[in-house]
Amino acid sequence: MIHNEERKIEYYKALVEKRSEYEGVFYVGVKSTGVFCRPTCPARKPKYENCEFYETAQQALLASFRPCQRCRPLSHPNQVSDIVRLLVEAVEQNPEKRWKGRDFKALSIDESTARRQFKKRFGMTFVEYARARRMGLALKSIRSGEKIIDTQLASGYDSSSGFRDAFSRIMGAPPTLLDDSHILKAAWLDTRLGPMIAISDENELYLLEFVDRRGLEREVERLRKRLKAAIIPGQTKPIQWIEQELTQYFEGTLTEFRTPLHLIGSPFQQSVWEQLRQIPPGGTRSYADIAMALGKPTAYRAVAQANGANQLAIVIPCHRVINTNGELGGYGGGIARKEWLLNHEKRP
Known part of the structure; x- marks a missing residue:
């Protein structure tokens, strides 16, 4: 925004x-x-x-x-593709649907043609569009807050069943079925580089990711299942702290995050994440550098996997890891964001 x-x-x-x-x-x-x-x-x-x-x-x-x-x-000005229009209308009829190959066949549409036309029209594939729409619906509840959710459920969302399904797929349980056994809270954070989702309990931050990160739904699902927890919209002190710190980070006035973190990973993964936190702002390391620092010079592939498993974007700076040849390499939040973050941290 x-x-x-x-x-x-x-x-x-x-x-x-x-x-x-x-x-x-x-x-x-x-x-x-x-x-x-x-x-x-x-x-x-x-x-x-x-x-x-x-x-x-x-x-x-x-x-x-x-x-x-x-x-x-979502169509090129003055040039509306029948395929694009048909698929957009299909998504609106069932926004929470996860599209598969057979769904395109049912509409007599070639999947590769749909991908190409959507990419040409507005820079993302159809699957990315459908996912963004699904995520937007589910995360609207996070952005709005618990009290508004109850009102929406009582008065009827676009469709109450659609809302419940979308909420359940992201958070793990319909809002009305949640109890107090083990609850994490999630909040939508607007940042300079796009919206992020933060998940925490009352003491520590568990997850911080860009909303459009590929695989975010699976990350949230793994977190929920591993902790046997429900995730509901809400605010906590760790979420308030990280929101303040992110604002300061993007303003260029903060270089070290102090929000308490809850790291979920193997001892090896946690040792990699600790190495990441030791990379100074403006600096970079390669997977091989980190493997060497851990005393395991041949474990650079395992280091790369641990880097990708990081669930706390920016705070645990996996964006500071680049290829040995100096190229940026991959990043869950997208290469453009990675380049921006590195350039931002190099500024005085």
Whole structure:
């Protein structure tokens, strides 16, 4: 989400004036209707305070907005693909569905064609679109808070069964079935590099990940099953602390995180994560460097696996690990974010 006030005012003016030169530059989410639009949408213009602006359609989807049926923001301007339209409509009919090959065959659509057309139109595959929409619905509950969830369930979400299913898939149990046996709380955090999800108990932080990270749902599920815990929307002191520290980090005023952490991993994994925390801001290490520091120079593949198993993005800085040849290598939050984080930490 775009936070710069001057930029938001500029975009709102472009929205009101339907200026076509802003096509693809931003999307607007309308809080009063729950839809997101392109700048030239012919619909009646919302009030400024009801607008949230996003740089990509995926960001708007992850913030729980659904595509506008009038301006169709997921299609190329003036060029609406029948395949794209059909698939978007199918997702809206069942947003929490996990798509498989047989689902495309049922619609007489070639899976590779769908992937290619979605990628060409708005920079993500159909599977990424469907996942973003599903995650957006489930995580809307996190962003809203517990009291609002109860109200939505009582009055009826877009469909109460759809909401319950989406919530259950991410959090492990319908909201009305949760008890106090072992509860973790989850919160949506808006950051400079996009939304993140934080999960903690009342004392320590268990997970911090970018919402659009591939495999996030599986990470949350593994955490829930391993701890035999329910995860519900809410706030805790560790979540408040990490939100404050992330703000300071992105402002460039914090280099060391002090939020208490709960690390879940084997002794070897935890030793790798401790090595990661010793890499200074602005510095980098290779997998081989870390293996050498642990006294296990041939264990660089195991180090790479432990690096990928880290569930506390930024705080345990796996983004500071690069390839031996100097290339950036992989990163769960995306290479663009990894490059941004490294450059950010090198600034004085």
